Amino acid sequence: MQNLLDLDADGLAAWFAGEGEKPFRARQVLRWIHRAGVADFAAMTDIAKSLRDKLKTRAVVYPPPVIADQGSADGTRKFLIDVGNGNAVETVFIPEDDRGTLCVSTQAGCALECAFCATGQQGFNRNLTVAEIIGQLWQANQALGVRHGDERAISNVVLMGMGEPLANFDNVVAALRLMLDDNAYGLSRRRVTVSTSGLVPAIDRLRDECPVALAVSLHAPNDLLRNQLVPINQKYPLSELMAACQRYLDKAPRDFVTFEYVMLAGINDSDAHARELLALVKRVPCKFNLIPFNPFPGSPFRRSSGERLRRFADTLIEAGIVTTTRKTRGGDIDAACGQLAGQVRDRRRRIAGRTILFTEASYG
Ligand code: SAH
Ligand code: SF4
Numbered sequence: 001m002q003n004l005l006d007l008d009a010d011g012l013a014a015w016f017a018g019e020g021e022k023p024f025r026a027r028q029v030l031r032w033i034h035r036a037g038v039a040d041f042a043a044m045t046d047i048a049k050s051l052r053d054k055l056k057t058r059a060v061v062y063p064p065p066v067i068a069d070q071g072s073a074d075g076t077r078k079f080l081i082d083v084g085n086g087n088a089v090e091t092v093f094i095p096e097d098d099r100g101t102l103c104v105s106t107q108a109g110c111a112l113e114c115a116f117c118a119t120g121q122q123g124f125n126r127n128l129t130v131a132e133i134i135g136q137l138w139q140a141n142q143a144l145g146v147r148h149g150d151e152r153a154i155s156n157v158v159l160m161g162m163g164e165p166l167a168n169f170d171n172v173v174a175a176l177r178l179m180l181d182d183n184a185y186g187l188s189r190r191r192v193t194v195s196t197s198g199l200v201p202a203i204d205r206l207r208d209e210c211p212v213a214l215a216v217s218l219h220a221p222n223d224l225l226r227n228q229l230v231p232i233n234q235k236y237p238l239s240e241l242m243a244a245c246q247r248y249l250d251k252a253p254r255d256f257v258t259f260e261y262v263m264l265a266g267i268n269d270s271d272a273h274a275r276e277l278l279a280l281v282k283r284v285p286c287k288f289n290l291i292p293f294n295p296f297p298g299s300p301f302r303r304s305s306g307e308r309l310r311r312f313a314d315t316l317i318e319a320g321i322v323t324t325t326r327k328t329r330g331g332d333i334d335a336a337c338g339q340l341a342g343q344v345r346d347r348r349r350r351i352a353g354r355t356i357l358f359t360e361a362s363y364g
Pocket of ligand 1: 114116117118159160161162163164165195196197216217260261262291292293294295296
């Protein structure tokens with residue numbers, strides 16, 4: 001049985017061709033599945049009964065089931081999505097006045113072990129399939145419906161949930177193509193954002209194969225500190241990362257990269273750090289998004305004070321860089337950045353203690 005949610009438009013056309021069916025049939029089915037949100041072939045009324053009956057014996061539309069649906073006081077909604085074998089991932093909907101953003105997961109856990117991230121601390125199980133990635137959008141659309149007129153509640157998607165999107169490249173790109181496809185979700189490239197901790201070769205591939213808005217998790221202005229906070233930096237240091245960002249902008253749908261920067265008290269939030277950042281990014285057209293650290297059980301870090309955050313932001317703004325501070329949303333339901341944990345059965349053998357890089361004493 002083929003799960004049709006696993007196929008993007010080209011994949012679906014190829015599958016239909018293999019079944020001896022015409023490409024326009026594939027397009028019709030794509031629209032039923034993703035635009036109308038229909039999983040039952042019997043309900044696809046403009047498709048010949050004979051084809052519907054055949055599809056029933058050869059394929060399914062099987063989205064990963066929602067096992068919990070929690071609402072926050074601020075309107076944020078968090079879905080827990082079952083991906084089998086005791087693993088579950090989280091998807092978060094964040095409504096704002098002018099848009100509705102869905103934050104989607106790409107892996108069960110994450111192998112990259114950033115020191116300040118609940119997902120990273122939890123370990124890694126596996127990459128999500130295309131059906132599991134696009135299925136989060138499919139399920140959230142069902143749950144949220146339309147806002148006004150026929151406008152969908154979800155206008156933007158960010159791949160900022162659990163996992164490193166570019167470490168699951170092929171499945172992520174197929175899911176992105178569905179998000180962009182007019183016969184599926186029809187989102188503009190500017191409204192779909194991939195966030196990466198900095199996998200340099202994959203940033204280049206994304207630029208060539210499916211350029212969308214890019215956010216890079218920077219979190220430190222020099223290699224010494226970034227090596228500790230974001231260990232993948234040991235493989236792809238800042239000079240290479242900055243060069244990849246510049247290359248990306250040649251084809252990007254937006255003319256800037258967003259740098260995400262989690263504000264950790266006493267670790268990366270001084271005026272000197274801000275000045276060092278300015279020197280680092282001077283050749284990269286960029287915006288900054290400062291993220292107040294969201295604590296999780298066992299995390300050794302503290303959030304920078306509001307005053308420190310403002311001063312840090314002012315240093316960047318005075319140098320002409322558009323800088324925003326991410327509002328913490330959904331904190332009461334553990335749906336804020338870095339708090340997503342779902343359920344992950346870690347399959348790696350981990351080196352005891354390696355993930356704890358900072359102790360209380362290092363705050364100074
Ligand atoms: N793996 C990707 C995307 C998922 S994380 C990446 O690292 O970019 C989405 C954002 O939340 C990243 O910028 C990440 O660094 C940040 N983040 C992780 N843990 C956090 C925490 N505890 N508090 C605030 N932001 C956090
Ligand atoms: Fe993985 Fe991103 Fe968390 Fe780092 S911040 S551990 S890359 S999910």
